[in-house]
Every structure is written in structure tokens, then in C-alpha cells.
Amino acid sequence: MTKIGLEIHCQLTKLESKLFCSCKANYREFEPNTNICPICMGIPGSLPLLNKSAVEKATLIAMALDCRTPDKIAFFRKNYFYPDLPKNFQITQLNAYGNTSIGWEGKISVGNVKIRIRRIQLEEDPGRLIYEGATEKTKLTLVDYNRAGTPLVEIVTEPDFETPHQVREFLNILSDLLENLNVSDPGLEGAMRADANVSIEGGSKVEIKNIGSFHDLEKAVHFEITRQQSLAERKIEIVQETRHWDDGRKITVSARTKEEEAEYRYHLEADIPWVRINDGTKNQLQIHMPESISSKKERYVSKYGITPQVADILSSDRYFSELFEKANNETNAKDIANMITTDIMGLLDTREKRDASKLKGDHITDLVEYIKSNKITRASAKLALDEVIKNGKRLSEIIEDLNLGHVSNEDVLSGIIAEVLDEEAKAVEDSKQNPDIVNFLVGKVMQKTRGKADPELTLLLLKKHLDID
Ligand SMILES: [Zn+2]
Secondary structure (H helix, E strand, O other), X not given: OOXXXXXXXXXXXXXXXXXXXXXXXXXXXXXXXXXXXXXOOOOOOOOXXXXXXXXXXXXXXXXXXXXXXXXXXXXXXXXXXXXOOOOOEEEEOOOOOOOOOOEEEEEEEEOXXXXXXXXXXXXEOOOEEXXXXXXXXXXXXXXXXXXXXXXXXXXXXXXXXXXXXXXXXXXXXXXXXXXXXXXXXXXOOOOEEEEEXXXXXXXXXXXXXXXXXXXXXXXXXXXXXXXXXXXXXXXXXXXXXXEEEEOOOOEEEEEEEOOOHHHHOOEEOOOOOOEEOOHHHHHHHHHOXXXXXXXXXXXXXXXXXXXXXXXXXXXXXXXXXXXXXXXXXXXXXXXXXXXXXXXXXXHOOOHHHHHHOOOOHHHHHHHHHHHHXXXXXXXXXXXXXXXXXXXXXXXXXXXXXXXXXXXXXXXXXXXXXXXXXXXXXXXXXXXXXXXXXXXXXXXXXXXXXXXXEOHHHHHHHHHHHHOOO
């Protein structure tokens, strides 16, 4: 049987500062090597100071993943030499003296499969190595320490996955969950990275390191299963090793033989005392935990009668569910949900577009009400939506600016219809044989009014003119 386990590294991107110093957690804004200080550089004599919010956010993750949480946490030094880690050790966690990491024994359901979470730990991210050209052939490697010391949560699963598809599903669920908890923004480059370990029946475990995208992770796991199966068929031994994912060639390549855990010479980080997390703190976190995606979905269906499919799409995306909550005035909930999922999601499909968007909940409430009360057509609503996203003006203003008001005055409409009937003499003639042609003429009236004609009234008037029942 194929067994796949994951180690996911997730940055706590919503924090102000790094894990042990006051440098900014949002290292992405800075010129290389300007977001650093003696603590994150590990200058002798500097002392780390633990970021309380990081502990709280990490504990939230542990709780949301149904983990058991400790009464006190401890930090350890993991010693290794690597240019992205100027201290020569990483401050991380290890359950060496009982369970002292942020959480353990949790679970996530992926369809009908339960994926067990072995452990969650809080640790610091190292700096970033930047290779000139391809990793294998680089002549020059640059180091940027801005990221060094930013808070990272490592989530380790049991080897409960059997297919690459399950891995992908799990990562989607996990990233929605982290976003919903408001602890991380998985859309940011490098905010979520994963290692996978893969073994097939009778073979050793192979680890695939540091894959940056979910899409690639699924591919890498798939490749690795195929590679191992092919070795097994040819009776070649599968050696225990670490492999890298070569993004260009879409294959895994052997990196080095696996280090044993003991080689890291873990020992307690004496500069950080054990930190107690009492029941009061845990209760407070529980009380203020954002509503879970599944409970949101249930509420949308039961309270507002939204279809489960729409509720599913809406609840699993934090940005759009927030927009829905703000727009929702309980009378038009269903229409608002539909407008968000059918029109707005497509217009705001990237992070950049969402950041730039001026659209507020009120705009959506107004749009839906205007359509319902026949003040504008659906086609005009789309034009108005584009405009609102760009400039955030009030809907009434936009309708006036763009002259989008509904044409529902019978005289005005009759005039336009007369023009159309004049221009489309052949269609008028054909309509005697084929009454369905009236729909084509409705389309022509719509075109002339740039989508503003009241469709029902247009149809009625046209039928009258053409003498159709
Ligand atoms: Zn620092």
C-alpha cells in the first residue's frame, strides 16, 4: 500500500513582528538584508524575546485542527550549518520532555478519509537563498536574511494519504482553514511550503523537500510513486533518501542521504523559558476563534436557503464570505450570494484585483435591490459593478454618470421598438411563420439601449406590435 505523509510549513503572515525580535514579519516589503537585527542575525550576546501573538495564533491553528494542546511549551535548538541560518541553529520545538509543542494528535477530514495530525510546532523561518540561474549549475548564491526569524508553523501529518489527489484536497482544505482563521495568507509567495514522504509496499521512505506550490506537490508525489513502483518491478532497492523536486524537468532528483534526527543535536533553548498556556488563555482563544468553514456553510444553507453548492464556494473563501456577511441584510441573502459567486468572483479572481477593488458590501446590497425593483437590468448591473470596483462610488451616482437607468417608459420604449422593426423588416416578416423570432428582436432592442430596456415590457410591446399571443 502507498503511504504518503506531509510536513507543511505555514508562515504566520498576519503578525506584526518576527518570532523573537521586533523586526517586521512582513519581510517581503524590504530591500535585501534591511529587515534584520542582532537577535535574528544571532549575534553573540543578543537574547530572543518570544512573540506572544505568534504563540496565540499557532495555538488557534492547533485548536482548529482538533489537536491536544499543552499546558506549557518549550523551545529547542536544532543545530546545523547552512548559509541561510547565520546562528548555526534554528529555534524550533521537539517533544523530548513530554508534549511541549503547540499541539499534537489532531485531525482533518478529507472526504471520508481522516488525516491524522501528528504534531504542530512553532519555529523560526531561515533566510532565503537566491541562486543565480539553475540551482544545480549556479555560480553564485545570494543570501537575504530579511525572512530569518519570521514565525513559521510546522504541521506534520501521519502517513495517512494514499493518493496524490488526496494530498491536493487536503492542502486546499488546510489553506482555506488557515485563511479563515486569519492567521496566514496562503496566496502569498512562499507562505505555504511542504515536504512529502512517500513509500510503497515493502520500500523505504523517500522524502521530497521544499515544494512551493500545491500543484507541484501533487505532481511530485505522483512522480515519486511511479518512480518507486518502476524500481520495485525491476527488483531494484528503493533507498531511503531525500529528493528535490526539479520544477523545470518535473521530476524528483536525489539530493542526499537522509540525516538521522540525532545529528541535529537538539537541546533545550536555555534563552527562552518554558511558557505556560493556562486554561483561561485557551478559553479566550476558543471564544474568539472565527466561525469554522463548515459551520458557516451550514448556517448559509439553513438560515438563508442558499444552495449547498453556492454556500460551499462562499464559505470556503474568507474574502468573499466577509463580503457576503457585510452585504447581507437578510432579505436578499440568496441573490447576494448568487451575485458574489456568479459575477463578482470572476471579476476579483486575483489577490491584486481584490486589493485594488473599491467594492463594499453596501454596493452589492444596492445592486441586488435595484435589479429586484426593476431600476436597472442585469446587463446594466454588470457595467455598474465594473465601475464600482474601479472607483467605489455610490450606485445611484454611477447609474446617473453612465446613464444606466432602466428604460421602462412605454413611450420611449415604443419609439425604440419602432426603429428596430423598421431596420429588421425581414425578421418582422419571418415572425409570421416563426413567432420565436421575437426573442431576436428583444435582443436588438437591448443592443440599442445598451442593455437598459426593461426586458419584460419590451417583450410585451413587441408581441403587441407583431400581433403574437
Ligand atoms: Zn530581528
